[in-house]
Amino acid sequence: MRKLNLLFYVVLIAVPLLSGCFATLEERWQAFDEKTRQEVGVKTKDYYVQEWGRPAKRTKAGDGGEILRWEFRGYGGAQGWNKILTFDSDGVLKEFQRDYWPKEQ
Numbered sequence: 333m334r335k336l337n338l339l340f341y342v343v344l345i346a347v348p349l350l351s352g353c354f355a356t357l358e359e360r361w362q363a364f365d366e367k368t369r370q371e372v373g374v375k376t377k378d379y380y381v382q383e384w385g386r387p388a389k390r391t392k393a394g395d396g397g398e399i400l401r402w403e404f405r406g407y408g409g410a411q412g413w414n415k416i417l418t419f420d421s422d423g424v425l426k427e428f429q430r431d432y433w434p435k436e437q
Contacts, residue, residue, distance in 0.1 A: 361432060368428050377423040384415075396421035410434065 387400040405412040413432035
């Protein structure tokens with residue numbers, strides 16, 4: 333009986349922990365979007381460069397800020413993503429865009 337109770341509690345704890353591992357690609361991108369929306373006005377350009385490495389492209393924005401673009405291409409270009417972040421003149425995240433392919437069907 334004690335082994336059955338222990339097994340029940342292990343399953344009760346393990347299922348919620350593992351459920352995040354089975355998120356679809358779309359769900360993972362949606363989580364990225366939500367997290368990044370919360371970082372607008374808070375995180376800085378230096379933070380993203382430290383976390384993600386050097387961007388593939390840098391462009392000056394008309395308002396004195398900067399637009400940074402991180403890119404990934406895999407499987408001969410069949411899969412990839414772009415993350416485009418716009419920062420104000422103080423280097424604080426102002427807006428973001430992302431795009432990925434192929435999208436899950």
